[in-house]
Amino acid sequence: MRTKIVAGNWKMNKAASEAAALIEGIKNATADAAGVEVVVCPPFTGLKDAAAACAGSHVKLGAQNVHWEPSGAYTGEISAGMLKDLGVTHVIIGHSERRQYFGETDETVNKRTKAALAAGLVPLVCVGETLGERDAGQMDEVVVRQIKLGLADLDIAKVVIAYEPVWAIGTGRTASPAQAQEAHALIRRTLAEMAGGDVANGVRIQYGGSMKPENAKELMGQPDIDGGLIGGAALTADSFAAIVMAGV
Numbered sequence: 448m449r450t451k452i453v454a455g456n457w458k459m460n461k462a463a464s465e466a467a468a469l470i471e472g473i474k475n476a477t478a479d480a481a482g483v484e485v486v487v488c489p490p491f492t493g494l495k496d497a498a499a500a501c502a503g504s505h506v507k508l509g510a511q512n513v514h515w516e517p518s519g520a521y522t523g524e525i526s527a528g529m530l531k532d533l534g535v536t537h538v539i540i541g542h543s544e545r546r547q548y549f550g551e552t553d554e555t556v557n558k559r560t561k562a563a564l565a566a567g568l569v570p571l572v573c574v575g576e577t578l579g580e581r582d583a584g585q586m587d588e589v590v591v592r593q594i595k596l597g598l599a600d601l602d603i604a605k606v607v608i609a610y611e612p613v614w615a616i617g618t619g620r621t622a623s624p625a626q627a628q629e630a631h632a633l634i635r636r637t638l639a640e641m642a643g644g645d646v647a648n649g650v651r652i653q654y655g656g657s658m659k660p661e662n663a664k665e666l667m668g669q670p671d672i673d674g675g676l677i678g679g680a681a682l683t684a685d686s687f688a689a690i691v692m693a694g695v
């Protein structure tokens with residue numbers, strides 16, 4: 448049995464001064480979420496306050512990106528060691544918004560994931576096709592490529608994957624449970640090819656893209672959907688907690 452994992456990707460929302468209150472609300476509202484791993488991923492500036500708010504609780508702390516080098520002349524970047532030092536345990540890597548706006552490639556996803564693993568962070572590696580790619584019948588090809596290149600030459604057993612179809616992110620257009628399950632099963636078959644069936648069966652694959660309290664239970668009820676990576680609905684404690692509780 449895979450432990451479900453529900454993570455809130457706050458994206459570029461919530462100042463440091465707002466982080467603790469949201470986390471307090473999430474802590475209280477998810478106190479009974481036995482068996483679901485709960486993670487919040489504030490912007491870098493909120494991590495220190497968020498770490499204090501998460502301390503001693505069941506809520507774990509993630510960042511939204513990490514550089515692959517341990518230190519050096521990389522203006523504006525943050526290393527895995529710096530994240531560990533703050534109490535961060537998880538990190539989102541290769542989100543489609545980073546691929547779309549900030550030049551993220553499968554190669555840089557691979558480097559970041561290796562750096563996260565070397566520091567003992569749990570990478571949440573995002574994959575997913577655009578609407579154009581889906582309409583062109585290329586979903587399989589795109590997702591398999593992102594998995595094979597992004598996770599090349601590393602310990603796949605230690606990675607969490609998030610399948611986020613780009614056309615479902617922030618659009619209100621959720622993948623149907625059947626569409627999501629089809630992609631998740633494809634990802635698991637690809638992992639099995641790369642690392643063997645036992646490893647593939649142990650890897651958690653989250654769904655992301657307009658996941659809400661209303662659709663979370665059915666999505667997480669699919670055999671290969673092991674949680675969610677939540678954007679908009681992670682910005683209020685009530686909606687995020689309702690999604691977490693749908694995974695219990």
Ligand code: 13P
Pocket residue numbers: 456542611615616617618619655656657658676677678679680
């Ligand atoms: P929404 O839940 O706002 O669609 O965002 C999903 C996402 O990108 C999470 O990383």
